[in-house]
Amino acid sequence: MSDGTLIEARGIHAYYGASHVLHGIDFVVRRGETIGLMGRNGMGKTTLLKSILGLLPPRAGSVRVRGIDLTRAAPFRVARAGIAYVPEGRGIFPNLSVKENLVMAARPGHDGRTEWTLDRAFDTFPRLRERINHGGQQLSGGEQQMLTIARVLLTNPDLLILDEATEGLAPLVAQEIWRILHQIRETGISSIIVDKNFSAVSAISDRNIILVKGQVVFEGDSDTLRAQPETLRAHLGV
Template sequence: MSNMLLEAKEIHTYYGASHILHGIDFHIREGEGIALMGRNGMGKSTLIKSMLGVVRPRHGRVLVRGDDRSKARTYQIAQQGIAYVPEGRGIFKSLTVRENLQMSARAGVDGRREWTFDRVMATFPRLGERINNGGWQLSGGEQQMLTIGRALMTNPDLLILDEATEGLAPLIAMEIWRIIKEIRKTGIATVIVDKNHGAVTSICDRAMILVKGQIVFDGTSAEVQNNPTLIQTHLGV
């Protein structure tokens, strides 16, 4: 069995007086892919932010590679080989495509530099065509490619994608899914949030469904694909 990368134990997170996450347990192992699913407002992004230290849980623990990192800052967690592609993308619009990529370049925790600038260019040829364009000049799809490419430049062991294809035209979304499949083949563990349950479960090994800040399902992706009632009840499709 592969090693545990990221764990959350009995996480309770609040926004002010609002109790958002209710005792969530989560884990992902090296090389594993998890589809994190649920309707809007069910706590998916809050769970991610709670594990990355962006939001501080009121109760519970977060472990990275078995070490308690509950009080660590976000950058310290990122330095443990975890890359985050946030909803809204978060590129530096005043920088060029090249600068966005180069500013994040670093070796992985074990010194690996498999994801070089040239490899990212080969994976995202469209970015090569826009290499000297400012971030503000890119389409939504190109911005998403840039954000994923920038995350890969950190040579992560775990890539977390929040709303991987949100708001993208169907053809661009298909291209993003193709790229994510290629990334999965390299052995990087992934957590993917996306409304396209068919696409995300086809890429991931496991699926988790959140309802009102609680996990109502944690099983194989095949179990979700073969259970239309589960999809209809909890995902509203």
């Protein structure tokens, strides 16, 4: 696709067992775009991400990455198409060292790019360099979060999906993560950011999407959203 569409999900219906979580969602991410995905708990944000990633295949609808149909594809194929996932709760491997966590999945991007190397990851996250031989379970929450972000950057992705990346972190550490996310944005990587901190998300996002009960109730840039205080109050409690 030449129009710069990276991900195009159409009419996504997803279920957890018998409960119908997503009700026909259309969702598009363009190259270089940062998207704030918002909504209260249980509105379907993580489910939408998992549908795109192949972790929870949608019952109906289609997911295309760069025009290629990856609906119900195995999660590793979606990852290999350049879609990187930093899950809620981080998902580091506690039985691997920091260095092993970083290199175990490292590879050139889907188009052969090798912008992200171990050295560059350490330049971006100097604290990880100091802890290179530590076990994954010895890191603080903030360090674990940096490790998961650095780990997916080493797969040279086109899109970074961050689910509650700053959840439970001390304010200073969260600030550090936001600073790094701004840096990553400058390199041209697209991202989808799910986070409770509305002001931080709206400061980085090009476009925001609010989900309510598995449907999109708002889509627009941060200025438009800020100009609708009733939407913010009703759906985000801001």
